[in-house]
Amino acid sequence: MRVQYFLIYSAAALMLMGCDNFSPTDTAAGKHQINPKTGLVIRNLDAAQVMRGEAVYTKNCVGCHGPNGVATPDWRKPNPDGKYPPPPLDSSAHAWHHSTDVLKKTILKGTPPEIGSMPAWEGILTEQQVDDVVVWIKSLWSDELYDIWYKNFEDK
Numbered sequence: 001m002r003v004q005y006f007l008i009y010s011a012a013a014l015m016l017m018g019c020d021n022f023s024p025t026d027t028a029a030g031k032h033q034i035n036p037k038t039g040l041v042i043r044n045l046d047a048a049q050v051m052r053g054e055a056v057y058t059k060n061c062v063g064c065h066g067p068n069g070v071a072t073p074d075w076r077k078p079n080p081d082g083k084y085p086p087p088p089l090d091s092s093a094h095a096w097h098h099s100t101d102v103l104k105k106t107i108l109k110g111t112p113p114e115i116g117s118m119p120a121w122e123g124i125l126t127e128q129q130v131d132d133v134v135v136w137i138k139s140l141w142s143d144e145l146y147d148i149w150y151k152n153f154e155d156k
Contacts, residue, residue: 032150040147045139053136056129060121065089069140084116090140099153103134 033042057069065071069089078084087093095103107130110120121130138146 032154038143040143041150043139043143043146045135049132049135050139052129053132053134053139056125056133057136060125061133064118069095069137082114086116086118089137091142091145095137096141096145096149100134103137104130107133 032044034040035042057065064086065088066086071086071088071093075085075087075093087095089095098106106118107125108120108122110116111118125133138149141149
């Protein structure tokens, strides 16, 4: 009888320890969880999708946006033609200021020609490849910036 009680208490303790780590916001719908210790959204990014996105980025985007999305130091200064260089896509720039839809639209349509030189990738990249790149870009952001982005754009 004592063994049964021990097993029941042990199982209950393990379940409670698991509950201490995360507080789900809506895991059934694929929503993110909140880390109760930091209060930040925990990313729920698909690792396979991140890897696919990195491969697409490396093949098509690294030449302009640099390795790991770091771009160039003078990305805020217009070139002699008045166009801005490609911005960083990591936490150091403004990619996280945009919704997923805006990021996808920028990849698909490119930048307005008077502002930048980003080409349109529509018809070159598949929708899945664009989605993968966007998820990879999100994986570059710090936890704090991802949390801000999520609360401003995804948690609506």
